[in-house]
Amino acid sequence: MTATVSGKASKYDQLIEPTRVHGSLYTDDEIFREELEKIWYRTWVFVGHESEVPEPNDYVRTAIGPQDLVLSRDREGVLHVLVNRCAHRGNLVCDDQRGNSSSFRCPYHGWTYKNNGDLLGYPFNRGYGGKGNIEGELGLGVLPRVDSYQGFVFASFASEGPSLVEHLGAAARELDRLAGLSPEGKAELTAGWLKHQTGANWKLLVENETDGYHPQFVHGAIFGVTGSPIGALYSDKSTAVTRDLGGGHSENDLRPEFRKFGEPMRWFGTTEERVFEYASRMREAYGDEDAERVMIEGAPHVMIFPNLFIAEIQVFAIQPLSAHECVQRSTAVQLRGAGDINKRLVSQCMGSVGPAGMLLADDTEMYERNQYGVGMRKPEWLDIRRGVDRERVDENGFKIGTATDETGMRGFWGHYKSLMEAE
Amino acid sequence: MAPYRPPSDQSREIGIVESEFASVRISINDDGNGPRLRLEDLRGDKVRYLDALELETLVWLRDEHLSALLDPSADRWRE
Ligand code: FES
Ligand SMILES: [Fe+2]
Numbered sequence: 014m015t016a017t018v019s020g021k022a023s024k025y026d027q028l029i030e031p032t033r034v035h036g037s038l039y040t041d042d043e044i045f046r047e048e049l050e051k052i053w054y055r056t057w058v059f060v061g062h063e064s065e066v067p068e069p070n071d072y073v074r075t076a077i078g079p080q081d082l083v084l085s086r087d088r089e090g091v092l093h094v095l096v097n098r099c100a101h102r103g104n105l106v107c108d109d110q111r112g113n114s115s116s117f118r119c120p121y122h123g124w125t126y127k128n129n130g131d132l133l134g135y136p137f138n139r140g141y142g143g144k145g146n147i148e149g150e151l152g153l154g155v156l157p158r159v160d161s162y163q164g165f166v167f168a169s170f171a172s173e174g175p176s177l178v179e180h181l182g183a184a185a186r187e188l189d190r191l192a193g194l195s196p197e198g199k200a201e202l203t204a205g206w207l208k209h210q211t212g213a214n215w216k217l218l219v220e221n222e223t224d225g226y227h228p229q230f231v232h233g234a235i236f237g238v239t240g241s242p243i244g245a246l247y248s249d250k251s252t253a254v255t256r257d258l259g260g261g262h263s264e265n266d267l268r269p270e271f272r273k274f275g276e277p278m279r280w281f282g283t284t285e286e287r288v289f290e291y292a293s294r295m296r297e298a299y300g301d302e303d304a305e306r307v308m309i310e311g312a313p314h315v316m317i318f319p320n321l322f323i324a325e326i327q328v329f330a331i332q333p334l335s336a337h338e339c340v341q342r343s344t345a346v347q348l349r350g351a352g353d354i355n356k357r358l359v360s361q362c363m364g365s366v367g368p369a370g371m372l373l374a375d376d377t378e379m380y381e382r383n384q385y386g387v388g389m390r391k392p393e394w395l396d397i398r399r400g401v402d403r404e405r406v407d408e409n410g411f412k413i414g415t416a417t418d419e420t421g422m423r424g425f426w427g428h429y430k431s432l433m434e435a436e
Numbered sequence: 437m438a439p440y441r442p443p444s445d446q447s448r449e450i451g452i453v454e455s456e457f458a459s460v461r462i463s464i465n466d467d468g469n470g471p472r473l474r475l476e477d478l479r480g481d482k483v484r485y486l487d488a489l490e491l492e493t494l495v496w497l498r499d500e501h502l503s504a505l506l507d508p509s510a511d512r513w514r515e
Contacts, residue, residue, distance in 0.1 A: 068468035070487060112470035114487045125489075 029430045031423065032398035036387040039214040045336035051432050052319055053078040054170040057180040059321035059330055060084055060094055063164040064201035064347075065111075070128060073111045076332050076340075077168070082156070083107050084166060085128040088115060092161070094168040095130045096154030106153065117153075130155040163188040164199060165321070183411065184262040187313035191323060194312055196294040197350035202328060204345040204359050207366070209373060211341055213380035214387075215320075215333035216429075218341065221376060222316040222324070223263045223421035225255055226399060231379055235371040239364075241282055246270050251416040255400075258411060261318030261428030263421030266413075268310045280311025280325065283357075290352035298350075312346070316421065318428060327362045337384060343373065397422045447474050454478075 028035040038044060060075045061084045072085040074097065081097040083106075099106050104121040116133055118125045123136040130153035138144050157172035162185060167177050178185060191200045211218070221227065225247040228236075236244040246253050252269040267280065277285045277292065285292040285308065295304040312325040322329040323346075332340040345362035347355050365372035387395070400418025407413045414420035447463040454460070458479065465474040465485060472485040486494070504510060 066469065070472075070485075071469040073469065109470075113468035113472050114470070114489055116489055118489060 023434050025430050025433045029426050032401055033394040033396050034426055036389075036393050036395060039216060039384065039387045040336055042336050045214075045333070047433060048333070049078050051435060052429070053333070054080075055174065056171075056319065056432070057158075057160075057167040057169050057174075057177050058319065059165060059317065060159075060168045061166045062202035063092070063161055063166060064199075064203050066092070068113060070113050070115045071111070072107070072114065072128060074107060074109070077170070078333050079335075080170075081105065082168075083117075084168075087127070087129050091129070092159050092166060093129050094156040094159050094166075095126075095128075096156070098154060099124055100126075100132060100151035100153060101135070126153050163192045164201065180260065181317065182260045182262065183258040183409075184260070184264075184315055184317045187258075187264060187315040187317075187323065190310075190313045191346065193307055194295075195348035195351055196291075196298040199349035201347045201349050202344050203347050204362070206330075206342040206344045207368065209341045209343065209366075209377070211339055211377050211380055212337060213339065213377075213384040214336055215331050215339040216425075217380045217383050218331050218339065219316060219319065219322075219425060220422045221380065222322045222329075223255060223265050223314070224419070225251075225253070225265050226417040226419070227379065231375045232372060235365070235375070238371075239282070242279065243282075247416050249415070249417070253416040254407075254413040255416065255418050255420040256407070256411050256413045257420050257424030258315070259424070259428075261425050261432075262316060263424050264313060264315040265416065265421075267314060270416075271309055271311055275309055277305055277308035279309070281354075281357075281361075288354045288357065291348075291354035294350060294352060316425075318425065326358050327366055329366075341373075397426070452478070 028038055054077070058077045060077065060082060061073055065071075065073045066084060066086040069086060069088050069090060072083050075082045075084050075094070083095045083097050085093050085095060087093060097105055097107050099119040099121065101119065101122055101124050104119050106117045106119045106126065108120075114128065116125050116127050125133045125135070127133050132148045132152045134144065134148070135141065138146075141147050156168040156170055158169040158174075160167055160177040162177055162181060165188060167180070181188070192198050194200065228247045229244050233244070235241070245251065246267050252273060253265060253267045254269065256264050256266050258264060271280050278288060281288075292304075292308065295308060298304070299307065313323055314325055316322050320331040322331065326346050328344050328346060330342045332342065334340060343362070343366045345359045347358060364370055397419045400414040400420060401423070404412055404414050404418070404420055412420055412424065446466040448466070449461065449463040452459060452461050458477070461476040461478055463474045463476075465472050470487070472487050473491060475484045475486065477483075
């Protein structure tokens with residue numbers, strides 16, 4: 014790192030300026046360790062969806078950064094996020110990605126825990142002075158705060174801090190929008206996750222999620238092959254906007270463009286007739302006028318700080334492993350009570366981010382080339398000034414730029430800096 | 437955080453274990469993230485699910501533990 018701390022300016026003052034950020038932010042292992050403490054182990058992080066653990070005693074494996082976690086639902090229906098580490102000698106307690114069990118038994122010495130993390134018992138208990146001697150003292154690590162919004166479950170390693178609703182701020186409305194696409198008002202994540210390891214810093218992914226400048230270049234091939242109208246949304250002519258939602262969250266609001274056409278389901282690249290069952294359930298549930306508006310405006314394209322990205326029909330969760338590596342999990346959105354559209358949501362998602370999906374492969378290539386580049390010595394900075402002079406404030410007080418501007422990135426870095434400077 | 441209830445009850449019925457004293461329908465249920473044994477008391481209209489670890493525990497339960505559970509005042513008809 015070449016920047017030095019001088020005077021009262023913080024280390025991050027030296028590295029993050031309004032329109033450029035220093036390359037070392039993506040490569041420095043010390044900064045990564047600080048990010049874990051100040052971001053990943055302090056704020057709310059998305060860990061899963063309630064629909065992934067529908068029944069009492071269901072559980073799924075999840076993660077926050079390098080921490081291996083289990084999201085469980087106990088017998089009473091309460092959700093817990095447990096650290097997957099035995100209190101005895103640290104062994105991994107859960108191996109399967111998902112299952113149904115009221116308790117977990119460590120394979121090493123058989124210590125057994127309830128699915129709320131409490132130690133239930135241990136073999137040959139005389140060695141501990143009998144039954145009931147250490148149960149209260151040793152249990153699985155439990156994340157002190159777990160909460161959900163529209164079924165999206167978030168957890169925090171910190172026992173104090175803003176509430177989930179405060180953390181989500183304006184981004185909560187985008188989760189409402191997603192749920193509103195279901196005739197029953199519920200989006201679910203039941204299609205299964207695909208894991209994709211990427212040799213890049215997690216922030217490159219976050220920045221890319223609402224970067225409307227790259228799609229025409231990076232995704233030109235898939236837009237061409239599929240005849241998708243998406244490319245045109247990200248151009249100089251587009252009426253779509255990039256919005257800094259505050260709190261590090263940002264979105265590409267594509268609604269102005271879809272309203273212009275006024276065609277239901279255009280956002281999904283189809284017509285109402287081709288998803289007839291879905292459309293009629295929507296009209297039944299919400300009435301013609303509201304249903305039509307929702308079907309015209311489509312799904313949100315929102316990056317929720319620090320790791321949840323909703324790209325219309327698919328959801329991504331970013332898990333950093335080191336300064337140079339992260340895992341992206343992705344899954345198709347499923348709309349409860351939607352009938353015929355759910356299968357299409359899965360196949361479109363597979364086509365874009367499945368094992369042979371074109372969008373994910375395109376983007377990953379870019380992340381990894383970027384990571385390679387930021388390791389080089391000159392120039393030291395990455396530029397994020399695009400659109401700064403034409404940025405405006407919308408009627409709700411949010412900063413907005415045009416479809417291709419870097420407004421979202423600047424919002425991300427402002428929030429990042431405030432967290433990293435906090436004690 | 438109310439549980440999400442799947443719409444259908446996915447159970448593979450095995451059969452009914454019955455005597456003059458009790459009648460229980462046994463099936464394997466697939467509604468959750470892993471299979472569970474579903475036991476339905478056909479006379480008392482109550483359902484219980486048992487996961488694999490609980491079943492294994494039953495297999496190893498000592499006879500006197502089991503008899504203690506059969507005491508009518510143990511759970512069902514306690515004051
Ligand atoms: S490490 Fe888990 S029981 Fe010993
Ligand atoms: Fe992309």
